[in-house]
Amino acid sequence: MSQAVLDALKARFGDAILETHSDFGDDTAVVAPEKWKEIGEFLRKDLEFDLPVDLCGVDYLGRLPRMEVVMHLYSIARRHRIRIKARVGDADMNQAELDSLTSIWPGMNWLEREVYDMSGVVFRGHPDLRRLLMYPEFEGHPLRKDYPANKTQPLVPYRTEEEAGITLEKQPPFGPDEGMSFPRQVWQRPEEN
Amino acid sequence: MGDLSAPTRTVALDGNEAGFATTKFEALLNWARKYSLFQYPFVTACCGMEFMSVASPRFDVARFGAEAPRFSPRQADLLWVVGTISQRQAPVLRRIHSQMADPKWVLAFGTCASSGGFYDNYTTVPGIDKIIPCDVYIPGCPPRPEAVLDGLLLLQDKIARGDRTPRILKPREDPLTLVQLGHKKKDPS
Ligand code: SF4
Numbered sequence: 001m002s003q004a005v006l007d008a009l010k011a012r013f014g015d016a017i018l019e020t021h022s023d024f025g026d027d028t029a030v031v032a033p034e035k036w037k038e039i040g041e042f043l044r045k046d047l048e049f050d051l052p053v054d055l056c057g058v059d060y061l062g063r064l065p066r067m068e069v070v071m072h073l074y075s076i077a078r079r080h081r082i083r084i085k086a087r088v089g090d091a092d093m094n095q096a097e098l099d100s101l102t103s104i105w106p107g108m109n110w111l112e113r114e115v116y117d118m119s120g121v122v123f124r125g126h127p128d129l130r131r132l133l134m135y136p137e138f139e140g141h142p143l144r145k146d147y148p149a150n151k152t153q154p155l156v157p158y159r160t161e162e163e164a165g166i167t168l169e170k171q172p173p174f175g176p177d178e179g180m181s182f183p184r185q186v187w188q189r190p191e192e193n
Numbered sequence: 194m195g196d197l198s199a200p201t202r203t204v205a206l207d208g209n210e211a212g213f214a215t216t217k218f219e220a221l222l223n224w225a226r227k228y229s230l231f232q233y234p235f236v237t238a239c240c241g242m243e244f245m246s247v248a249s250p251r252f253d254v255a256r257f258g259a260e261a262p263r264f265s266p267r268q269a270d271l272l273w274v275v276g277t278i279s280q281r282q283a284p285v286l287r288r289i290h291s292q293m294a295d296p297k298w299v300l301a302f303g304t305c306a307s308s309g310g311f312y313d314n315y316t317t318v319p320g321i322d323k324i325i326p327c328d329v330y331i332p333g334c335p336p337r338p339e340a341v342l343d344g345l346l347l348l349q350d351k352i353a354r355g356d357r358t359p360r361i362l363k364p365r366e367d368p369l370t371l372v373q374l375g376h377k378k379k380d381p382s
Contacts, residue, residue, distance in 0.1 A: 134281070135280070135281045142314075142315045142316075147315070149314065150313075150314075151315060152280065152314075152315050153280065153315065154280055154283065154318070154323075155280055155281065155283050155284050156283040156284050156287050156324050158323040158324065159322070159323060159324060159325075164322065164326065166322075168320070168323060170308050170320070174307060174308040174330075174332060
């Protein structure tokens with residue numbers, strides 16, 4: 001429904017809009033990361049996108065740039081919505097940086113902290129870029145695809161079986177894959193050719 | 194006080210109105226304990242809904258003398274761990290448990306508290322027995338109130354026996370699962 005928004009973006013920013021598509025009623029623009037903030041200002045002021053719905057990071061390991069930051073916006077005033085993506089970061093997630101949008105939408109504050117926490121994208125100019133969900137002692141960014149699926153970082157050391165006096169393996173009726181409809185599948189980094 | 198487990202002495206009084214029962218002092222104490230479990234509900238996730246159901250009139254946990262919640266661990270006997278315990282909460286849970294006065298019991302309510310459930314990842318403690326001792330485990334996601342009451346009765350039996358072994362698992366009569374896990378032979382019929 002927001003083809004007009006895409007057209008306005010293309011008319012205004014030209015080459016900085018790398019790609020657009022409209023599938024299933026959702027309109028998406030992939031933009032150049034340098035213009036992230038400028039485009040945000042344009043959307044907020046001129047097209048009245050007043051509600052930042054969501055911000056998240058998607059890791060496409062093996063593709064460059066590796067991390068895709070996805071922003072969903074909605075305009076309560078004009079009732080249109082748009083999805084904006086920017087691709088950042090090399091294979092080791094260096095230069096995974098974007099400008100913070102907190103000065104445009106104050107609600108972006110926690111969303112950007114979450115993306116920083118989970119994916120490790122740094123938002124330049126964020127007033128308080130700390131982890132949001134994980135604890136400060138946590139190392140790494142768990143939603144990156146190269147974070148090992150079975151790696152945990154307990155804050156409290158687990159009891160040993162001698163201390164507990166019992167086995168700490170799952171016992172019946174709890175099976176080894178309790179509650180899961182299939183056993184865990186561990187992702188393997190594809191062989192490099 | 195002498196040996197607490199020896200039977201108390203009976204004193205026979207004259208007169209037909211006076212009735213006496215003799216028991217062991219410890220048995221009496223355990224009987225009193227099992228029907229006056231003051232609970233500390235450590236409710237963190239969706240299982241809390243089922244906990245409310247157990248605590249409210251329809252299932253009425255008051256029938257078993259376990260209805261009084263205490264929101265101070267110092268006044269509680271029974272720690273209900275209801276829901277998912279994330280790694281971030283683990284220090285809190287351990288502190289609450291160590292603040293409770295002895296004798297104390299711990300009940301793992303639901304699959305998450307018992308084994309981590311399907312949260313087999315970086316966020317979640319795979320079962321509270323990794324950090325604190327646990328007395329009774331109630332399987333189910335979430336367990337039905339009947340299953341919870343069953344688990345509570347298991348705990349009461351355990352208290353009455355004076356049994357402090359670390360774990361009792363509520364058996365789950367789910368023949369298919371038990372066969373799949375190899376705990377039971379497949380019925381030939
Ligand atoms: S066992 Fe199921 S219902 Fe209970 S806390 Fe875990 S996910 Fe929620």
